[in-house]
Amino acid sequence: MEYINIFIKSIFVDNMIFAFFLGMCSYLAVSKTVKTSAGLGIAVTFVLLITVPINFLLNRYFLAPGAMAWISPSLADVDLSFLSLIMFIAVIAAIVQMVEMVVEKFSPSLYNSLGIFLPLIAVNCAVMSGSLFMQERGYQNIGEATVFALGSGIGWFLAIVAIAAIREKLRYSHIPPALRGVGITFIITGLMGMAFMSFMGFKL
Amino acid sequence: MKNTDLIKLPFSKNNPILVQVLGVCSCLAVTAQLKPAVVMAVSVTVVVALSNLIISLMRGTIPPRIRIIVQLVVVSTLVVLVDQVLKAYMYDVSKQLSVFVGLIITNCIVMGRLEAFAMVQKPWPSLLDGLGNGLGYSVILIVLGFVRELFGSGTLWGYPVMEKLGLYNIGYENNGLMIMPPMALILVGLIIWWHRSRNKDLVEQ
Numbered sequence: 001m002e003y004i005n006i007f008i009k010s011i012f013v014d015n016m017i018f019a020f021f022l023g024m025c026s027y028l029a030v031s032k033t034v035k036t037s038a039g040l041g042i043a044v045t046f047v048l049l050i051t052v053p054i055n056f057l058l059n060r061y062f063l064a065p066g067a068m069a070w071i072s073p074s075l076a077d078v079d080l081s082f083l084s085l086i087m088f089i090a091v092i093a094a095i096v097q098m099v100e101m102v103v104e105k106f107s108p109s110l111y112n113s114l115g116i117f118l119p120l121i122a123v124n125c126a127v128m129s130g131s132l133f134m135q136e137r138g139y140q141n142i143g144e145a146t147v148f149a150l151g152s153g154i155g156w157f158l159a160i161v162a163i164a165a166i167r168e169k170l171r172y173s174h175i176p177p178a179l180r181g182v183g184i185t186f187i188i189t190g191l192m193g194m195a196f197m198s199f200m201g202f203k204l
Numbered sequence: 205m206k207n208t209d210l211i212k213l214p215f216s217k218n219n220p221i222l223v224q225v226l227g228v229c230s231c232l233a234v235t236a237q238l239k240p241a242v243v244m245a246v247s248v249t250v251v252v253a254l255s256n257l258i259i260s261l262m263r264g265t266i267p268p269r270i271r272i273i274v275q276l277v278v279v280s281t282l283v284v285l286v287d288q289v290l291k292a293y294m295y296d297v298s299k300q301l302s303v304f305v306g307l308i309i310t311n312c313i314v315m316g317r318l319e320a321f322a323m324v325q326k327p328w329p330s331l332l333d334g335l336g337n338g339l340g341y342s343v344i345l346i347v348l349g350f351v352r353e354l355f356g357s358g359t360l361w362g363y364p365v366m367e368k369l370g371l372y373n374i375g376y377e378n379n380g381l382m383i384m385p386p387m388a389l390i391l392v393g394l395i396i397w398w399h400r401s402r403n404k405d406l407v408e409q
């Protein structure tokens with residue numbers, strides 16, 4: 001029951017894009033077609049799904065205050081939490097580099113259409129803050145952290161696919177020339193964000 | 205490209221936020237007030253310029269397969285330095301910004317400029333490019349901070365402008381929506397609209 005709760009909450013209530021506005025850069029720049037954005041959404045979900053559990057273990061057994069007591073009791077009052085930012089980003093960067101190699105090998109067309117935004121997943125705020133939120137909210141075990149990562153990834157995926165679908169339709173509407181493309185996307189995201197604010201404070 | 209263009213273009217035709225669409229997350233989070241926006245703008249400019257310079261000096265020795273990790277180590281070192289300086293000399297602002305200074309590591313402008321420019325250019329142009337892009341980002345941040353603080357809470361840099369002008373007595377109300385993050389998105393959209401109607405060649409088809 002607890003897992004379903006975290007899952008639904010991280011998709012809709014705490015949606016990375018509409019509730020926290022994280023990962024906006026690639027969200028705005030890669031959402032021109034549904035196909036490309038679905039590819040990026042899956043890549044972000046995949047990276048979140050690997051990095052959050054790894055960072056959870058790192059945090060639980062090395063970084064949190066007193067976490068190293070399992071090595072020897074003399075380390076029980078060591079607090080390495082000031083290292084967590086650098087450790088998390090190192091894990092994320094390594095995973096992203098691996099994903100980049102795999103995508104380049106198996107799907108060159110997706111690799112070309114994602115362009116610079118594939119390496120930029122490493123600095124996608126959604127991925128980094130997935131790890132930071134995991135640390136901040138104190139999930140009890142690795143299962144909860146994984147479910148949270150999956151939910152956040154799916155929420156991000158849904159958001160980018162939704163805006164891409166809207167942008168595909170927008171191509172046939174009469175928008176002032178200067179507002180076409182990025183401009184109108186910003187404004188629509190703002191409006192969608194206001195709609196998602198109605199989820200705030202929801203308790204499941 | 206000429207060196208003066210490297211500084212000038214990010215202000216007009218190649219602005220990081222308006223044209224390259226990089227670094228949007230932080231411009232939503234810190235611009236509810238002017239002061240954090242200015243401090244954030246300065247910190248990002250310093251980090252972009254210095255990381256561009258360092259990576260450009262190292263560009264011949266970085267193996268392409270592990271370049272992201274090397275870049276992130278350089279950037280996070282600089283961010284930790286900026287964080288320490290802020291804590292030492294501007295403790296109150298640094299407390300206000302705490303999370304977002306750390307999140308400069310994940311600011312897309314930094315990585316975007318490293319990937320697109322510093323990996324393939326000489327150190328001096330890279331430094332200028334980083335400086336130009338940082339300043340181009342700063343301009344947008346300061347404009348957003350100015351508008352949102354003035355109309356959202358009726359103050360500027362903490363000084364109660366609207367109250368001193370006596371506008372509340374004649375029925376003026378603060379626009380609470382300006383403090384909400386969605387309004388920052390809509391403002392950026394409007395700035396892009398204005399910017400592209402001035403530069404017709406940037407209009408998308």
